[in-house]
Structure formats: structure tokens, C-alpha cells
Amino acid sequence: MARIATLAEAVGELVHDGDVVALEGFTHLIPFAAGQEIIRQGRRDLTLVRMTPDVIYDQLIGAGCARKLIFSWGGNPGVGSLHRFRDAVQHAWPVPLEIEEHSHAGMANRYVAGASGLPFAVLRGYTGTDLPKHTDTIKPITCPFTGETLTAVPALNPDVTVIHAQRADRKGNVQLWGITGVQKEAVLAAKRSLVTVEEIVDTLEPRPNAVTLPGWVVTMVAEVPKGAHPSYAHDYYVRDNEYYKAWDAISRDREEFQRWLGEVAR
Structure with missing residues (x-):
């Protein structure tokens, strides 16, 4: 049965320096809060894995958390490039970044x-x-x-997979719905897993087309309302398009990014 913990406790226990870490989510349910907690806890030398790395991976790379990225597409969706990603690849700032590209x-x-x-x-x-x-x-x-x-x-077998979902019950059974990607497969492939959720409820109600992950395949669950912001969580909140637009300006300039990082790392 999955153990319920705070986000800080879960990241502290599950994510280690040098790990292969997958933060998966497709268009919505992207685990931004968990990614920023990894930044706050100062993890280093991570191999980051994701099909579509976007702003949260730009933030992790810019914070110096990553030494390698395994991916199939990268960008600020609807806006443009990931400037911290580009800076790491082109200028090794803040640290060199190795890339492994797939379809x-x-x-x-x-x-x-x-x-x-x-x-x-x-x-x-x-x-x-x-x-x-x-x-x-x-x-x-x-x-x-x-x-x-x-x-x-x-095969991809991350040391830890992190995803966000709408709900979990108190036994750690997880339920997510809407546009889903490879979250289920990424969790099942991993040695350890963390699921952040909008809410923990007593009982999961049957829901057509929902993906359910039983508590015995999940390591830890953390209740993190709005844990996918600025992406959206179907039936909970919409995408914050202004955040993605603002990130383009923040990420273009190293000093502006470092000011942002100082705020997040507090």
C-alpha cells in the first residue's frame, strides 16, 4: 500500500542525487509542484526523462539539477523555445547537459x-x-x-517516476482522467514512484475512462492542491497561459532566471 506523506517528505525520501527521474504528464497533470520541490531540495546530477519536456524541465535544468535529458520533444508549448535548456546545451550553463533524443x-x-x-x-x-x-x-x-x-x-526503468493526478484514497489508490499520456506505464516501469494529487478522499468513485493505479504499485502519495499549475487538471482548474508567456521572458535572461530561482528556492 502506498504511503501518504507531505511533498517535502516524499521528495526527500524518493529522489536522490544521480537518480534517473521521470516527471510525466501530457498537456495537463504535469507535476510542477514536485519538480520545484526537487529544485528546493537541491538535487544534482539527475538524468531527467520525459516524452515532452516543457517549462518544469527548463526550470530543473536551469537550476543545475540535471546532467542528462532523455526526451522526444522539448519546448514551451504555444510560446517557443526552452531557453534554459538551450543555454545548457549550447553554453554548458549552469552545467553541461547531455541529451539523448528519441521519437x-x-x-x-x-x-x-x-x-x-x-x-x-x-x-x-x-x-x-x-x-x-x-x-x-x-x-x-x-x-x-x-x-x-x-x-x-x-527499456526505460527510472529510479523514480513522479506524476500528478486528480485523486487518491487513503490506501494510496490513485485515479486520473482527461488527456493522459504514459503516466501509468512510467509508474509501472519505475523502481519507486510518487503521485501528487489534488485531493485525498475516503473512497474513489467509479469513473468511466479513468486510469486507476492501485496502491500496491505506488510508493508514496502527497496531497498537493494545484500541484499541476500552470498546466491544468481536468475538472479542477484551467491552464494558466499567462504563466507560460511570462516564462519566456524570465528564462531568456540568466539574471532574471536567477531572481526567479531565488524566490522558488526559499
Whole structure:
């Protein structure tokens, strides 16, 4: 059964220097509060994993938490580039950042392989792209039945996966709904997991099309209202578009970013 704790306690116990950490969420339910708690606790040398790193990963990279990023797309959605990400790659500020780039399908299949206890995944993707030339974790493989050349990618098994959801009960069973991505697979693939939720309730009500994670696959749950802000949580609050616009100006300038970081790290 998942243990219920505060956000600070959960991050302090589950996220360690040098860990492979996945903070997953697609369009909504992005675990911003947990990411900023990782910044406050000063974690370093993390390998950050995410299909679509956006502003929270820009913040983590700019804060010097990351040494490597494994991803398939990165940007400030609807606005533009991630300037702290660019600065780290182009100028090694505040620390050098190694990147490992995949396609969306490749990343999703890597999580599925990890959740399934398999060493790698096989797909038809990457054909005609330059990614295999630049990413060592993309390899051709021959189908033993048809002789077709396919692509293999290694499983992803994060040390810890962090997601945000709408609800959990007091036993740590989690319920999320709306647009979901690979949150379930990322949790099942991980050695440890933290789920922040909008609220903890006595009983989870049946809900069509909701994803339910049983408490026995989740390590810890923390109640963090608005824990996905500035992204949105379906049925709880909308996306804060002004935050994403404001971040573009903050992140462009190192001094302005450091002022922001000083506020968050208090």
C-alpha cells in the first residue's frame, strides 16, 4: 500500500542525487509542484526523462539539477523555445547537459518495455530519420520470422517516476482522467514512484475512462492542491497561459532566471 506523506517528505525520501527521474504528464497533470520541490531540495546530477519536456524541465535544468535529458520533444508549448535548456546545451550553463533524443513512439515503447519487464522494445519507427546516427540507444534488429529490419530501443526503468493526478484514497489508490499520456506505464516501469494529487478522499468513485493505479504499485502519495499549475487538471482548474508567456521572458535572461530561482528556492 502506498504511503501518504507531505511533498517535502516524499521528495526527500524518493529522489536522490544521480537518480534517473521521470516527471510525466501530457498537456495537463504535469507535476510542477514536485519538480520545484526537487529544485528546493537541491538535487544534482539527475538524468531527467520525459516524452515532452516543457517549462518544469527548463526550470530543473536551469537550476543545475540535471546532467542528462532523455526526451522526444522539448519546448514551451504555444510560446517557443526552452531557453534554459538551450543555454545548457549550447553554453554548458549552469552545467553541461547531455541529451539523448528519441521519437514519441520510441519513448512510449521504452516505457512499455520497462513496465513489462522486457529489456527492449521493437518498432517500425526511425526509418528515414537521422536519429539513429546520433542516438546510441537506437539499433536495427532483424525480425526472426520475416527477415524485416526493425528498430530496437532499450527499456526505460527510472529510479523514480513522479506524476500528478486528480485523486487518491487513503490506501494510496490513485485515479486520473482527461488527456493522459504514459503516466501509468512510467509508474509501472519505475523502481519507486510518487503521485501528487489534488485531493485525498475516503473512497474513489467509479469513473468511466479513468486510469486507476492501485496502491500496491505506488510508493508514496502527497496531497498537493494545484500541484499541476500552470498546466491544468481536468475538472479542477484551467491552464494558466499567462504563466507560460511570462516564462519566456524570465528564462531568456540568466539574471532574471536567477531572481526567479531565488524566490522558488526559499
